[in-house]
Structure formats: structure tokens, C-alpha cells
Amino acid sequence: MKIALFITCFNDLLYPDVGKAVVRLLNRLGHEVEFPEDQTCCGQIHFNTGYRDECVPLVRSFDQAFDGFDAIVSPSASCATMVRHHHETVARHSGDASLVASVAEVSPRVYELSEFLVDVLGVTDVGAVFPHSVAFHPTCHSLRLLAIGDRPRRLLEAVSGLELVELPGATECCGFGGTFAVKNADTSVAMGEDKIGALIGTGAEVLASADTSCLMHLGGLLSRQRSMVRVMHLAEILASTGPAR
Amino acid sequence: MSGSPAGREPLPTFAGTPPFPEAARTALADEQLRRNLRHATTTIRTKRGRAVAERPDWEALRLAGAAIKDDVIARWPELLTQLEANVTAAGGIVHWARDGAEANAIVAGIVRAAGATEVVKVKSMTTQEIELNEALAREGIEAWETDLAELIVQLGRDLPSHILVPAIHRNRDEIRDIFRAEMGAAGRPAPADLSNEPRELAEAARLHLREKFLRAKVAISGANFAIAETGTVMVVESEGNGRMCLTLPETLVTVMGIEKLLPTWRDLEVFLQLLPRSSTAERMNPYTSMWTGVTPGDGPQAFHLVLLDNGRTDVLLDEVGRQALRCIKCSACLNVCPVYERVGGRAYGSPYPGPIGAILTPQLRGIARHPVDEQTASLPYASSLCGACFEVCPVRIDIPEVLIQLRTQVVRQHGWRARTFGEEPVAMRALSTAFANPGRLDLAERVAGGAGRVVGRRGRIGRLPLPGLLGAWFRRRDLPAPARTSFRRWWRSRSSRGES
Numbered sequence: 001m002k003i004a005l006f007i008t009c010f011n012d013l014l015y016p017d018v019g020k021a022v023v024r025l026l027n028r029l030g031h032e033v034e035f036p037e038d039q040t041c042c043g044q045i046h047f048n049t050g051y052r053d054e055c056v057p058l059v060r061s062f063d064q065a066f067d068g069f070d071a072i073v074s075p076s077a078s079c080a081t082m083v084r085h086h087h088e089t090v091a092r093h094s095g096d097a098s099l100v101a102s103v104a105e106v107s108p109r110v111y112e113l114s115e116f117l118v119d120v121l122g123v124t125d126v127g128a129v130f131p132h133s134v135a136f137h138p139t140c141h142s143l144r145l146l147a148i149g150d151r152p153r154r155l156l157e158a159v160s161g162l163e164l165v166e167l168p169g170a171t172e173c174c175g176f177g178g179t180f181a182v183k184n185a186d187t188s189v190a191m192g193e194d195k196i197g198a199l200i201g202t203g204a205e206v207l208a209s210a211d212t213s214c215l216m217h218l219g220g221l222l223s224r225q226r227s228m229v230r231v232m233h234l235a236e237i238l239a240s241t242g243p244a245r
Numbered sequence: 246m247s248g249s250p251a252g253r254e255p256l257p258t259f260a261g262t263p264p265f266p267e268a269a270r271t272a273l274a275d276e277q278l279r280r281n282l283r284h285a286t287t288t289i290r291t292k293r294g295r296a297v298a299e300r301p302d303w304e305a306l307r308l309a310g311a312a313i314k315d316d317v318i319a320r321w322p323e324l325l326t327q328l329e330a331n332v333t334a335a336g337g338i339v340h341w342a343r344d345g346a347e348a349n350a351i352v353a354g355i356v357r358a359a360g361a362t363e364v365v366k367v368k369s370m371t372t373q374e375i376e377l378n379e380a381l382a383r384e385g386i387e388a389w390e391t392d393l394a395e396l397i398v399q400l401g402r403d404l405p406s407h408i409l410v411p412a413i414h415r416n417r418d419e420i421r422d423i424f425r426a427e428m429g430a431a432g433r434p435a436p437a438d439l440s441n442e443p444r445e446l447a448e449a450a451r452l453h454l455r456e457k458f459l460r461a462k463v464a465i466s467g468a469n470f471a472i473a474e475t476g477t478v479m480v481v482e483s484e485g486n487g488r489m490c491l492t493l494p495e496t497l498v499t500v501m502g503i504e505k506l507l508p509t510w511r512d513l514e515v516f517l518q519l520l521p522r523s524s525t526a527e528r529m530n531p532y533t534s535m536w537t538g539v540t541p542g543d544g545p546q547a548f549h550l551v552l553l554d555n556g557r558t559d560v561l562l563d564e565v566g567r568q569a570l571r572c573i574k575c576s577a578c579l580n581v582c583p584v585y586e587r588v589g590g591r592a593y594g595s596p597y598p599g600p601i602g603a604i605l606t607p608q609l610r611g612i613a614r615h616p617v618d619e620q621t622a623s624l625p626y627a628s629s630l631c632g633a634c635f636e637v638c639p640v641r642i643d644i645p646e647v648l649i650q651l652r653t654q655v656v657r658q659h660g661w662r663a664r665t666f667g668e669e670p671v672a673m674r675a676l677s678t679a680f681a682n683p684g685r686l687d688l689a690e691r692v693a694g695g696a697g698r699v700v701g702r703r704g705r706i707g708r709l710p711l712p713g714l715l716g717a718w719f720r721r722r723d724l725p726a727p728a729r730t731s732f733r734r735w736w737r738s739r740s741s742r743g744e745s
């Protein structure tokens with residue numbers, strides 16, 4: 001199986017450790033991973049904000065970069081959603097039949113990390129060790145569009161030493177919402193503050209999620225409030241083999 | 246709060262509501278409002294979940310509801326003509342109104358011809374949309390709302406903030422104060438020792454309203470459904486005030502949006518299961534009134550049906566957006582919306598708040614045909630696209646999909662207008678160019694990594710006094726500093742060292 005890592009522009013620049021964790025994890029499970037260097041951005045920011053024309057070249061370059069792989073694995077549920085659900089809309093919008101065809105070819109091969117581990121590789125125990133208490137935030141796109149369900153939970157429950165704590169109101173949006181976070185900053189912050197209020201009430205040491213974008217928002221609030229709770233991507237926990245540094 | 250009688254001063258309207266982010270900021274600062282909203286929405290959300298879970302065929306009902314409504318819209322002219330013919334045959338009079346002004350003039354004419362100077366009203370979103378009460382007031386006709394929550398809003402000279410529970414932003418103490426201060430000027434006063442007990446509040450409203458029901462010659466209602474096949478019009482409600490209005494006065498005027506149509510009687514099987522469970526979390530609502538034209542010697546002896554377009558046929562222009570016409574105004578989407586829960590209904594600047602307002606209002610205001618004002622253009626962005634609304638919508642309106650579609654229209658119409666969008670369009674284009682080319686992206690990442698080292702401290706960027714959208718991030722949030730080495734650089738150095 002030829003596996004590509006789709007890092008996402010966001011992780012590439014702000015959270016490279018998440019990408020490194022995916023590589024470490026998949027290598028440990030015995031799989032080679034390639035990183036097609038021509039990859040950039042899936043176009044989600046443009047698409048969701050209404051810049052559909054500007055999104056077309058990004059869809060095209062995505063398909064070129066990832067042509068020929070059996071599985072394209074991403075540590076971002078929302079970017080995986082963009083490719084799987086919306087690239088087709090963009091391609092149709094472009095009126096370019098060859099783009100529609102290449103999207104039909106490439107998009108279905110994109111997997112969010114936990115889907116890839118559980119559904120394709122068939123593992124839930126990835127041999128990780130992480131002796132900390134963790135609250136998991138199931139992000140909206142992972143929950144309602146990709147429908148990855150309890151896959152991340154099953155993976156976390158199998159991690160040695162990890163204590164999974166219930167996050168009250170877990171399925172409620174954290175308020176990030178892409179450009180919503182800046183266009184409606186006050187509402188976004190109000191939603192985020194309710195979420196971290198619930199989080200702090202659990203006493204968890206770590207907040208984990210399948211999307212660093214939501215973690216950037218919640219982590220930004222926690223950091224401003226000088227909270228000790230750390231935010232970590234699911235991949236970093238699954239790649240871990242001991243206490244967090 | 247003004248102490249003057251209802252109907253003397255100009256009534257408040259949604260006109261002049263600022264764009265959503267600004268209106269939301271004001272609402273967010275109101276702690277009482279946020280507590281009331283949180284309590285009310287979480288309660289009804291939980292109840293709805295239970296009521297829906299009782300139906301193993303819920304998903305099939307949703308699919309059927311969506312299919313029936315889509316069929317209505319596909320056969321609109323034919324079904325509307327059928328409805329008109331059947332209402333007329335049963336002794337009713339059908340009027341067609343292109344917009345709110347036409348509808349309001351028709352209604353005022355009917356009230357005047359009946360020799361009335363006041364009307365009682367059944368709760369109706371459509372008459373709020375066209376600001377019928379305000380139009381009647383200008384003609385010297387007083388319109389009394391008889392739904393309890395609408396009465397609270399009207400007496401408080403307030404604006405509604407929820408489709409089903411218009412006074413959701415008020416708590417018991419506030420309601421008692423409004424009743425004590427305002428009821429007297431509008432009719433029978435509230436008892437001087439009125440407490441904040443729900444039973445006492447309801448009793449005061451009941452006595453106050455009873456006078457009006459018995460006196461009124463004309464009633465005005467909306468409609469939940471109208472059956473083309475039989476010409477039957479229908480109102481579902483909880484309090485019985487609707488039943489009073491629909492049966493006691495001599496003349497009944499119903500103002501109905503043309504999307505409220507259903508083809509056959511049998512379709513009610515689907516909608517009478519979907520609507521109560523979605524809106525009040527009940528298996529069945531307490532009062533369901535149906536009437537077909539006029540029945541001699543029983544109920545109103547004159548019935549007028551005003552069929553209102555007011556932008557609805559414009560909504561058809563957008564193939565994605567037109568699913569909004571399926572809406573049965575159940576308000577389930579409001580109750581689960583995390584944005585609505587925090588800012589309330591009035592920030593949306595129309596009687597249709599929450600997710601449905603964000604997609605319906607811009608379309609009714611003609612966004613598919615011409616540029617809209619700044620407030621309207623801000624509505625499709627009033628969402629984090631979390632998708633909770635789509636999950637509960639009984640007629641499967643994919644609200645996030647429509648929001649994104651409308652954003653595309655806003656960008657097309659306003660994209661380069663600095664006042665609406667600031668630096669955003671320039672940034673979006675620059676990003677698109679950088680992202681379409683990995684070399685340029687790599688360069689941009691190196692620049693960002695360098696800048697991150699300058700402004701960042703221990704891997705994070707704290708308060709940055711930036712203007713515009715970027716500044717909005719930093720007011721209450723930090724940002725991780727861009728990495729010294731991007732993933733792609735790390736990968737390259739790793740490959741060149743021959744690791745795998």
C-alpha cells in the first residue's frame with residue numbers, strides 16, 4: 001500500500017510535530033509513508049468563506065500532488081472533510097470535466113488518521129504509552145460530516161496508562177469555525193470560553209482532538225489565561241511511548 | 246421601559262440592526278440574557294432529543310418531509326391554483342400579494358370593511374415578516390397579540406427573539422413587571438399583588454385576553470399548513486388562544502406564505518409527527534384547528550386567505566438555497582445552535598433568527614438577484630458551520646451547505662468593498678496564489694517562521710495590537726509561534742540524511 005501524508009498547510013507551519021508524530025506512528029506500525037512535496041492547502045479556508053473561484057487552483061494542485069497513492073492520510077478531520085465532501089462541489093463549479101474526474105479519483109482515498117488506523121489498518125491498540133488524564137474534544141467536522149464516531153475514543157482507550165475523562169457538552173462546537181474565529185471573534189471566544197470552562201472542571205491534564213485548528217483556538221484561550229492544561233493532537237498521543245515532555 | 250399604552254408610540258422594528266458581529270457583541274455583554282437563553286435552549290434541546298428518540302422511523306419521516314416539500318415547490322403554480330379553487334368553492338375569498346405592502350393593504354381593507362378598529366391575532370411569523378401590526382397601527386387599527394409570549398413581547402414594547410418562544414429572553418420577574426406596568430393601558434389590568442408564579446402570570450394573561458376574544462370582530466392568523474387537495478387551512482398551537490381567535494370573531498383573515506402548501510391531506514401524517522416533536526418536544530400539540538372555507542352557522546362567516554410571495558419565488562432562483570423553502574418554522578435549529586444560544590435572536594435583525602434566519606432572510610431580501618445591505622450580507626457568516634442545525638432539522642435542510650453557498654454570493658457581490666470586508670479579499674487571493682505553488686508556500690513559511698521568532702515568546706505569540714481581522718484573534722487568545730522549521734523542511738533534511 002502506497003501511503004501519503006497530507007499534512008495540511010496549517011500543521012506544516014504551526015504544528016510540524018503533529019506531522020512527525022503521524023510518521024513515527026505509522027512507521028512503528030510497519031508502514032512506509034511518503035510526503036509528496038508539491039502539496040499545499042486543501043482550500044477549506046477559501047471554500048468556507050465564499051471564495052470558490054480562488055479555491056479551484058488549490059483543488060487542482062491537491063489532485064496533482066496526491067495522484068497515484070492508495071491512501072492519503074491526514075491528521076486533520078476538517079481538511080479531510082473538505083477534500084472528501086467539498087472538492088467535488090468546487091470541481092463542478094470550475095466547469096472543468098477533467099478536474100471533476102480527478103477529484104472522483106483522488107478524494108475517496110483521503111482518510112482522517114483515526115479512520116485510517118481503525119478501518120484500513122484494523123488496529124485500535126497502537127502500542128502507545130501516555131500516563132496522563134486526557135479529555136477528548138470531538139470536533140464538529142469529525143463528528144457530523146466525516147462521522148468518525150468513536151474511533152478516536154477507541155484508540156485512546158487502548159493507550160497504556162491513559163485515563164480518559166468525560167468532557168461535559170463534548171459534542172458542542174468550540175467556536176473556532178475557520179474565519180468565524182476572526183469575523184465573529186466575540187461570539188467565537190464566548191463559545192470557546194464555555195468549552196474550556198467545562199474542560200477545566202474535569203481536571204484533565206491534556207485536551208486532545210483530531211483537529212489542530214480547534215486546538216489552536218482553545219489552546220490560545222488557555223494560554224492567555226495561563227492555564228496548565230496542554231492541548232495535543234490525537235497523533236501525538238498515539239505516537240507517544242512514555243510520559244509527555 | 247415606557248409606561249405609555251400599546252399602539253400610541255411607533256412600535257419597535259428590526260430596522261437599523263447593525264451587522265451581526267456588532268449586534269452580537271451587544272448581546273454577549275448582557276449576562277441576564279445569556280443565562281435565560283442558556284437555560285431555555287438546553288432544556289428544550291434535551292426534551293426534543295427524548296421526543297425524537299421515541300420514533301424509530303424518524304429518519305424516514307425526515308426524508309419524507311423533505312421530499313413532500315420539494316414536490317410542492319416543483320409543482321408550485323399547479324398546487325396553488327388548486328388551493329385557490331378549493332378555498333373559493335368552500336366559500337372563502339383568496340387574495341394574492343406580491344409583497345408585504347400589498348398584503349398589509351389587503352388586510353387593512355378587509356378590517357375596515359368589517360367596520361372594526363381592532364383585531365385579535367394568532368401567533369404568526371409571516372405577519373411579523375411583513376410588519377402587519379405596524380401597518381395596521383398606521384391605519385388606526387389596534388392588533389392584539391394573544392399568544393402568551395407574543396403578548397409579553399408586545400406589552401414590553403420589545404422585539405421577539407425566538408420563533409416559538411418569542412420572549413425566551415425574559416425571565417419570570419421581568420414578565421411580572423411588564424404585566425404590572427403595561428396591562429392596564431392595553432385593557433384589563435394585572436392584579437396589583439401579581440407574583441412571579443407561572444400560574445398567576447398565566448391567569449392574569451388569560452383574564453386580560455378573554456375580554457379581547459369576546460369583543461373582537463376580526464381575527465388574523467398565519468397558517469402552519471394548507472392542503473391543496475381540499476382547501477383546508479390549519480394552525481397548530483399549545484395555548485388555545487388560537488382556537489379562540491379562529492372560532493369566535495365574525496371575520497377571519499389568514500396570511501400565509503406560499504411555501505406552507507401541502508399537496509394532500511395524507512401528507513399531514515408526516516408533518517404532524519415531525520412538527521410537534523421538533524418544536525415543543527411533544528408527541529402531539531394540544532390544539533390543532535383546521536377549517537375549510539366557511540361553515541354556515543359555525544365559526545367565522547367570512548374567511549379571507551392572503552397568499553404571500555414577498556421574495557419566496559426569488560429563493561427558487563438558487564438551486565442550493567431553495568431548500569430553505571422546506572422550513573416548517575419548528576425552531577429546532579435555533580435551540581441547538583451554539584451561536585444563537587449565546588447571542589439570542591435579535592442580533593439577526595429579522596423575525597427569523599438563528600440558523601434558519603441566517604439562510605432565509607438574505608434570500609427573501611433578494612440576494613440571488615442583487616447586492617444586499619451590509620447587515621444582510623453579514624448573516625451567512627453568523628455561523629461556525631458546526632452542523633448541529635442540519636442534524637436536527639425535520640425537513641433535512643442542509644443549513645451549512647446553504648450558508649456556504651450564500652457566502653459565495655456575498656463575495657461575488659461585495660468582495661472588493663473595503664467597508665464590508667477590509668483586508669480579507671486581498672489576503673484570500675494572496676493565499677490562493679501562494680498555495681497553488683509549493684515553492685512560494687515554502688518561502689512564505691520561512692518568512693513566517695522568522696517573524697514568529699521575533700514576536701513569539703516560548704513558542705507562543707501573546708497580545709498583538711493588530712488592526713482588523715488579525716487583531717480580532719489576539720484580543721483574548723494567543724497563537725502558537727510559527728515553527729522554526731516547517732514540516733516540509735524537516736522532511737527534506739530527513740530524506741537528505743537518508744532516514745526513512
Ligand code: SF4
Binds near residue numbers: 573637640642
Ligand atoms: S430550518 Fe429546519 S429546524 Fe430550523 S426552523 Fe426550519 S424546519 Fe425547523
